[in-house]
């Protein structure tokens with residue numbers, strides 16, 4: 001199979017060292033006591049990325065498993081849940097919470113801007129009777145990072161448990177689980193950590209665990225029951241066999257992330273990508289809160305997104321992302337997270353993009369890749 005260079009909004013390129021680790025022999029994770037020590041050390045690394053002392057786990061499934069597990073384990077029938085949203089992933093929390101019997105109330109913000117914390121403050125003055133609030137840190141389809149710190153401060157004032165989807169921000173954006181007082185924060189292996197898709201990261205506060213323990217009805221799932229993993233170290237037992245090959249590879253991805261100045265690296269390339277695109281005469285989708293992991297760009301009027309995507313793959317072997325829902329065909333995205341937050345890769349991607357645009361009859365005002373080099377060296 002011919003594999004293109006993946007410059008999408010996730011999954012991202014996986015480092016060779018991580019891929020090689022998948023091919024090393026691994027132990028029986030149910031029986032070998034060394035595995036528990038390995039897992040513990042790997043979790044310590046993840047806690048450093050989350051900036052937390054809270055209990056932290058790696059679940060065996062793609063990112064959505066974390067969202068589903070958090071909703072399933074926390075929510076009881078009739079719980080009022082505040083769904084704070086300004087995008088596709090944020091809004092998607094609503095139906096997921098309803099699956100578990102929540103009464104969902106939406107606080108919706110403009111989709112081109114960050115969530116308006118001042119308006120949320122006014123909203124909560126009138127109604128703050130919520131058990132749980134959900135939100136997304138980085139709205140991947142629009143490339144917007146929300147002010148989670150400010151939102152969490154408001155929620156903590158009213159003792160509302162926060163569930164934060166940080167799948168496309170963890171390891172790429174500033175995130176302070178403990179300092180900001182976040183309860184559940186979810187991450188995914190295939191975004192800024194650049195590990196193979198298939199693992200979910202989750203950190204859980206004592207307050208969130210207490211809510212799960214105090215439920216009247218049991219958690220309505222086996223696989224999504226977060227209480228099952230709570231005592232794994234003490235009991236030397238997981239509820240099911242751990243995917244040891246994936247975890248060993250994933251641990252290398254943590255090492256690579258932690259060995260780099262990852263937050264500054266993302267910020268530097270993202271800033272230069274945005275400047276280069278603007279200098280080329282392109283319009284960014286968002287109006288505020290530009291993400292450092294992904295950039296959403298308006299497809300020029302004269303071009304069809306399909307042609308853009310197909311030409312990039314066919315002629316340059318580079319894959320970019322479109323967008324979802326209402327943004328489909330209007331917006332394309334360049335992922336520059338994890339392994340892809342690389343000046344060389346972005347240069348190649350922007351060079352191909354520039355040439356693709358020219359082939360399709362849209363000539364950027366300045367060459368995208370050359371502007372990028374200037375901007376990134378400023």
Ligand SMILES: *Cc1c(COP(=O)(O)O)cnc(C)c1O
Pocket residue numbers: 010062063064089136138139140165166167168188191
């Ligand atoms: C990628 C992502 C997820 C996981 O979704 P998949 O599309 O299944 O990979 C969840 N939330 C956000 C914000 C994401 O970017």
